Amino acid sequence: MKQLKSLLFSAAVIILAFSCGQKQETVPMDQHSIIPIPVSVVPAAGSFTLDGKTAIVLQADPAQVQLIGEYLKSSISALTGLNLNIAQEDRDNAIVLALDASASDKEEGYRLAIMDKKVLISAPQPAGLFYGIQSLQQLIPAHGGKIPGVNNQFSLPQGSIEDYPEYGYRGMMLDVARHFFSVEDVKKLIDQIAVYKINHLHLHLSDDQGWRIEIKSWPLLTTIGGANEVGGGKGGYYTQDDYTEIVRYAQSRFITIVPEIDMPGHTNSALNAYGILNPGITVPEATAVPVDRKALGVDEEDPDATPYHTGIEVGFSTLDTDSPVTYKFIDDVIREISELTPGPYFHIGGDESHVTAMEDYIPFIEKAQEIVTKYGKKTLGWDEVAHAKLLPTSVAQYWAKAENAIMAIDQGSKVLISPAVKAYLDMQYDSTTHLGLHWAAYIELDEAYNWDPTELEAEIRREHILGVEAPLWTETITTMSDIEYMTFPRLAAIAEIAWSPKTARNWEDFSRRIAWHGQRWEAQGKNFYRSPKVEW
Incomplete structure (x- = not known):
């Protein structure tokens, strides 16, 4: 009976933790499953929480990045069920898309930085932003269909990625x-x-x-x-x-x-x-x-x-x-x-x-x-x-x-x-x-x-x-x-x-990621x- 009470108590604690929005365990960035594997991945301690209040912020001429922002919004919705707003003003709890000539010296290159309050994808060209989005999506712990997030929250690992293609x-x-x-x-x-x-x-x-x-x-x-x-x-x-x-x-x-x-x-x-x-x-x-x-x-x-x-x-x-x-x-x-x-x-x-x-x-x-x-x-x-x-x-x-x-x-x-x-x-x-x-x-x-x-x-x-x-x-x-x-x-x-x-x-690492x-x-x-x- 004592063992049964202990099990019931443990179950109650787990249910309470989920109902209170406890974040899921975060896989460190250096244990990612991104394909193609990026040129450089530098992990950091901590995580960013993606939730229904996260915004997509466009730090560029909307004519150049509006469609990319809408693609990101649609993709995240399909993976997580979250419906993110697109905004122009910088803020915390945001995924920021920025055109920045200093982000990479490669035409299709990009930089992805995940911090505790913000995700920044920067690139010299819109194509680089699009490729950065592909890597970001592969760091979201959700596959679509059944939503594994706790209270619709998804924990992304902090760290940075610098990436560009070998072949054009x-x-x-x-x-x-x-x-x-x-x-x-x-x-x-x-x-x-x-x-x-x-x-x-x-x-x-x-x-x-x-x-x-x-x-x-x-x-x-x-x-x-x-x-x-x-x-x-x-x-x-x-x-x-x-x-x-x-x-x-x-x-x-x-x-x-x-x-x-x-x-x-x-x-x-x-x-x-x-x-x-x-x-x-x-x-x-x-x-x-x-x-x-x-x-x-x-x-x-x-x-x-x-x-x-x-x-x-x-x-x-x-x-x-x-x-x-x-x-x-x-x-x-x-x-x-x-x-x-x-x-x-x-x-x-x-x-x-x-x-x-x-x-x-x-x-x-x-x-x-x-x-x-x-x-x-x-x-x-x-x-x-x-x-x-x-x-x-x-x-x-x-x-x-x-x-x-x-x-x-x-x-x-x-x-x-x-x-x-x-x-x-x-x-x-x-x-x-x-x-x-x-x-x-x-x-x-x-x-x-x-x-x-x-x-x-x-x-x-x-x-x-x-x-x-x-x-x-x-x-x-x-x-x-x-x-x-x-x-x-x-x-x-x-x-x-x-x-x-x-x-x-x-090959061994690829077979794990695939x-x-x-x-x-x-x-x-x-x-x-x-x-x-x-x-x-």
Whole structure:
């Protein structure tokens, strides 16, 4: 009986402590779970209490930071249920967003200081404030859904963070050509990757199976070319208004959209629509499906147009590289998309064009570069483009052959690092993974993490590298849930390689931190891969 009374008394004390607003135990800042790991973390004693009376204070021109403040308000609400006010006047119990040129000598750098009465995020540019917010959110002991705060109070550790990225280009690629994904799915992905300070989303907008963006001067590209996908599904496409909305939404998350129109290979969806572009290719018989043009509202037959390709074989298609009509087509496509794209890059593909003779491929790539330049963009291309003469502003994306990347470097071009054996998110985790392929490798989480762009080849040095990108091809990916499963947790690993200094990265520490992110993903309903390499 005495023991029972003691237990009841202890329980009563605990309930009283919670009801009186006792703060939860605070994890010291040097035991944080921030991904990507910051450049510098200095812990301090004590904590800051985030509660319903905390304000978000904007110490800058509202035109520059108002949307960032509203993003922070919305994010904290989703994590904690708190509805914070946004103010202009400095005060205690506040999260202060300040534009300050002295905060960092890096364009995307930021400083985060958590004190007992205030949190200060300062940066020379708005992008730095946004990245500081991502780190702050990962210090809040809440995951959304069930609110773990005591009396809606959340204890953040005191200390300071100084941080900036290793590489200026930190990207993910989404293939919307093999399978189509809606505007809402793309916006959801943008929100998810922004958390990890990814700042480029490369959209693979055309391939043999489907054409995914409206070109007003060539309308059948979407009417016909957009009405197919792997497996013979109905496909889909983005209107120019849809694409503009994706670009706008990405900009609000400090992400640059990089459009890709693959050429001269991977072009069967264009040849479905316009036979005049077809030099006489043959679609693999087992995956060829006739195009019912009348069912799509097209009265004119086109005997030179190709059938649909519903499989995943590559390398059989090419544009007619000798035809002036081809270059009129390319000019129109690049012009219309460039007008909708504020970012600096236009990706021309250039990979796996196996039926294009090299003597035709080289002048084609050089002409495509000229057109991209004419419309004010810089050319990106898969590493095969290095066989052509590259412009100094062009970038080769190293995915397959190091010798191609080195040829680009020898011409004075930068390289974007995306080795299929390390960074391809569509590769299976292991032989039991129900999605993905494994032609390049099985890529478990530790394999996605334990490499560095400067250690792939001796001839590819830090000064040659523009950044790092993780592509997700979608031959086997059909839903947003599939995207999440193949992307997370591996994208977090790639993001840390792209952002954090090599000396700060450590697999054992990353595996501890990613487990905390798994708790947040689970609370948010995200379908992620629970790697056996991590104690989730």
